[in-house]
Amino acid sequence: MATVFLDLDGTLIDPRPGIIGSVVHALTALGIAPPPAEDLEWVIGPPLIDSFARLGAPDPAAALDIYRARYTDGAMFDLRIYDGIPQALQALRRGGHRLVLATAKPHVFATRITARLGLDRHLAAQFGPELDGTRNDKAALLAHALPLVGADAAASVMVGDRHHDREAAQANAMAFVGVSWGYGSPGELFGAAAICDAPSDLPDVITAVASGLPHADS
Template sequence: MTIPFTDCFFDLDGTLTDSAPGILNGVQLALAHFGLHPPRESLNFFIGPPLLESFARYFPEEPDKARTALRIYREYYRERGMFENSVYPGMAGLLADLKAAGSRVHLATAKPEPFARIIVEHFGLLPYFSVLAGAELDGPRHDKTDVLRYALGLAELPPEARPLMIGDRHHDVEGAHAVGLPCAGVLYGYGSREELTAAGAEHLCDSVDGLRRLLLPA
């Protein structure tokens, strides 16, 4: 079988795992520290982008408060939140079949790399990845473009490679395009069809089975 993509760069939150429970629990705890109790359903924008930028939306003129909120969030996430999470049904099998078919699988997430590594190892996904690239906890590599550029450097793709980014938010599409990659947007995550279409995703997949049909056509 000829695989359409030789290298698949996967986002983590909303693409490989349903991580909303742990992320939103941590965000609510951090905001409550400042007496803020927004409705939980209004906080989905925290899933995907760099968290400091998201907290800054609540403290636009008070960067110290945004950093404190991030610290509180990370303390919770490190101890509990990262495990309030689950792999989407069928995803582990897809990663295994991609690897067996000769496609290299890579992780490219804006989540801090130490957390990402713990999560994929906890769920038994680490053996599938050739490259694991995430954001730095306190460094310049923090958005999806920076992470993808880093991941591409680690992957050392040959000229004949046919790579693809797979993610659920517009940041994934925009980051992919910034480094010259096409992107498949998944609709089972946290981004909408409208968001991914507006960002210019080349493919849309409404389920893990739909993603399988794109990556491993019969």
């Protein structure tokens, strides 16, 4: 049994319409011609303030404010849960694993989403950055979360879809399971302990990885 840290966007939920729609809205409001929506999927996962800088916003913090006004006005619920995720989380819990959310989305937004979707009842704790950007770096987020939940990195698994998730796990000496249904390219997940191709496979894949961890109870 392991403590399993779960990414949210691109791993448990597909937040594309709400996030990309709000990014396009912010860029347009600032007079910046937005790229086509299909060319903006890379903004899903990393801290948005960095993405607004890459997109040419002269004041990324101002762009983020406009984004958040739209996002919290309802766009945050413009998403879908990937098929099979609720069942996978339930099976993981039944298998004795402890589930913890570790998202780059501010926790004040993430907890509203997991509550709306009924995912919160599977989660022992939920971590995300502060609105001011504190712990935007996922490695810092995991380092913060580990002692607060009393977890041993050597008995923990990070599950996510992007290289930020993999790098954060590696920085904390934690096993990483990549999921292929999100927004990462296959190369981003290179070095994962395992790649999972369907939510219904998550319980078995995570249990197999956890059984090889140095400190996991079996």
